[in-house]
Amino acid sequence: MSELSELYQQVILDHNKKPRNFRKLETANHSAEGFNPLCGDHLTVYLNLEEGAVKEISFEGSGCAISKAAASMMTQALKGKSKQQAESLFKEFHGMVAGDSVVSDEEDASDGLGNLKVFSGVREFPVRVKCATLPWHTMHAALNNQALISTE
Numbered sequence: 001m002s003e004l005s006e007l008y009q010q011v012i013l014d015h016n017k018k019p020r021n022f023r024k025l026e027t028a029n030h031s032a033e034g035f036n037p038l039c040g041d042h043l044t045v046y047l048n049l050e051e052g053a054v055k056e057i058s059f060e061g062s063g064c065a066i067s068k069a070a071a072s073m074m075t076q077a078l079k080g081k082s083k084q085q086a087e088s089l090f091k092e093f094h095g096m097v098a099g100d101s102v103v104s105d106e107e108d109a110s111d112g113l114g115n116l117k118v119f120s121g122v123r124e125f126p127v128r129v130k131c132a133t134l135p136w137h138t139m140h141a142a143l144n145n146q147a148l149i150s151t152e
């Protein structure tokens with residue numbers, strides 16, 4: 001197997017070049033800042049939660065291609081989701097990239113992840129796992145009214 005699939009590269013490079021929802025959200029009622037000291041990724045996730053659902057979500061900051069693409073795709077995946085759905089996607093995503101979920105190829109329990117599956121290749125690169133999960137940890141912190149998180 002090639003070290004990174006072509007799909008993985010294309011999607012991640014595209015989101016890195018043109019990050020979606022990359023702005024400060026003026027209407028945010030939740031936000032958190034996340035750091036990954038290992039790589040230098042630093043981002044802020046903004047959420048507008050209304051009636052327990054993610055009405056708007058955005059991010060800003062700087063970091064490597066993986067962290068930026070992960071944040072961009074996360075904002076797309078979470079818009080319109082309930083707080084519970086967001087938390088369960090976070091768990092699925094984390095399980096997929098950190099390799100701590102037992103998912104057989106036959107019965108893929110990560111189906112809810114959709115195109116976020118391009119990040120499954122990150123599992124092969126332990127130092128990159130924190131880059132991919134940083135936006136999710138930060139989103140999780142924002143949902144739970146924590147202001148600052150560090151992956152260290």
Ligand code: ZN
Nearest residue numbers: 039041064131
């Ligand atoms: Zn990084």
